[in-house]
Amino acid sequence: MYSPPTDPADRQRMAKAFMRAVDELGATVDGREVWGWRGRTLSACVRSERYGQCWLRLMTAPEDKATGKIWEGNQKAAELFDLRLVKPELYDVVDRVEGGYGYRAELSQYVPEPVCSPSPVLSPHMVVPPEAWWKSLRADLDAVAESPTDRVAVRQEWADRNVPVFLNRPAPRITEWETAHGDLHPANLTTGTPYLLDWEGFGRAPAGYDPAMLLAYSMLAPEFSARVRETFPVLDTELGRVAQIIVITELLQSASRGDHPELVGALQCLAQDLV
Numbered sequence: 034m035y036s037p038p039t040d041p042a043d044r045q046r047m048a049k050a051f052m053r054a055v056d057e058l059g060a061t062v063d064g065r066e067v068w069g070w071r072g073r074t075l076s077a078c079v080r081s082e083r084y085g086q087c088w089l090r091l092m093t094a095p096e097d098k099a100t101g102k103i104w105e106g107n108q109k110a111a112e113l114f115d116l117r118l119v120k121p122e123l124y125d126v127v128d129r130v131e132g133g134y135g136y137r138a139e140l141s142q143y144v145p146e147p148v149c150s151p152s153p154v155l156s157p158h159m160v161v162p163p164e165a166w167w168k169s170l171r172a173d174l175d176a177v178a179e180s181p182t183d184r185v186a187v188r189q190e191w192a193d194r195n196v197p198v199f200l201n202r203p204a205p206r207i208t209e210w211e212t213a214h215g216d217l218h219p220a221n222l223t224t225g226t227p228y229l230l231d232w233e234g235f236g237r238a239p240a241g242y243d244p245a246m247l248l249a250y251s252m253l254a255p256e257f258s259a260r261v262r263e264t265f266p267v268l269d270t271e272l273g274r275v276a277q278i279i280v281i282t283e284l285l286q287s288a289s290r291g292d293h294p295e296l297v298g299a300l301q302c303l304a305q306d307l308v
Contacts, residue, residue: 038072046134047075051091054138055079057127060089078143084124086143091136092233099128099135102184106233107139113180118173120229144228150219154293155251159219166227167264173229174243174265178211184236186215192279199285200304205275213238218250241267241276249280252299274307281307 038044048066055062063086064078076090094104111123121142129136150156189207196204214221215234222229239245244265251258267273281300288297 035068035070035072037066037068043072046132047072047091047093050093050129050131050134050136051075051077051089051138053129054091054127054136055089058089058125058138058140059083060087060140079140081124081140084140084142087124088121088141088143090139090141092139093134093136096130096133096135099130099137102236103233104135104137106184106235107141107231109182109184110232110235113182114177114232118176118229119169119226120173120232144223144230146223146225146228148220148230149222149224149227152293153218153220153250154296155219155254155257157254159251159254159257161256161260162224162227166225167260170222170227170229171264174214174217177214177235177243178240180212182212182236184212186213186234186236186238187242187279192282195286196278196282199282199289200278202308205278207239207275207279209240209272210237211240211242212236213242215242217243217246219247239272239276239279241265241270241273242280244268245273245276245280248277249284249300249303250296252296252303277303277307 038047059082060079062077063080067076069076074090074092076088079087079089081087107123108126114120115122121144123139123141125140127138149159192204192207196202213235214229214232215236215238216231221231244261244267248258248261248268251261262268268277281304284296284300288294
C-alpha cells in the first residue's frame with residue numbers, strides 16, 4: 034500500500050477516472066481506496082451487478098506509454114493461468130484514453146485474505162506460514178515456470194549493463210530460462226492460501242528468479258527467508274546464484290531511485306555471499 038499522488042491534480046484525475054470505470058462496469062464502490070506505487074494505480078473493493086463483490090484496479094500512463102508488457106500483463110496472465118493457479122480470476126477489462134492519459138480498468142475476483150505485508154519488504158515480525166502454504170506456492174511457481182510465453186521479464190543485455198554498475202563484477206551468463214511471475218514479494222502473496230497477485234510483469238526470466246526475488250525481499254525476516262531457501266533448493270545451485278545476482282542488481286538499482294533503502298545493507302551482504 035502506497036500514498037496518494039503528491040500532486041492534487043493527479044489524485045483528482047485518477048479519482049474521476051476510477052468512478053467512470055465503476056459506472057462503465059456496472060458496479061458500486063464497496064471499500065476504501067488503495068493507491069499503488071507512485072500513484073500509478075488506484076484500486077478498491079466494488080460490488081458488481083454481475084459478479085458480486087470484486088476488486089477494481091485502475092492503471093494509468095501517458096497516452097503514448099499506455100501499451101506493452103506491463104499494460105497487458107494481467108490480461109495475458111489471465112489467458113494463461115486463470116483457473117490453473119491460485120490467482121484472482123480476471124472478469125473484465127475496460128480501456129479509455131482521455132486528456133493525454135491512457136487508463137485500464139481491471140475487474141477481478143475479490144480475495145478476502147490479507148497480504149503477507151503492506152510493503153514488498155517483509156517485516157522481521159512476520160509469522161512464517163504453515164507447510165501447506167509453502168507447498169501451494171511451490172506447486173504454482175512450478176506450473177508457471179513450465180508455461181510457454183513470448184513475454185520477457187529479464188534480458189541478458191540488461192544484466193550485462195547493470196551488474197557491473199551495482200555489484201562491481203561482470204554479469205553472470207544466464208544459461209537456463211523459465212517463465213516467472215516477475216514480482217514475487219510478500220505484498221503480492223496472501224497469508225492464507227496463498228493467492229499470487231499482480232501479474233503485470235510476468236515473463237521469461239533466469240531459472241530460480243521468483244524464489245530469488247522472494248528471498249531478497251525477506252532478508253530482514255530471517256525465519257521467513259530460511260523457509261524460502263528450504264522450499265526452493267534451486268537457490269543453493271549455480272542457477273540460483275545467477276538468479277540472486279540478477280535480483281540483487283534490480284533491487285539495488287531500484288533503491289538508487291529511492292525505493293526501499295532499508296534493504297540495501299542486507300542485499301549487499303547477500304551479494305558478498307554469492308562471490
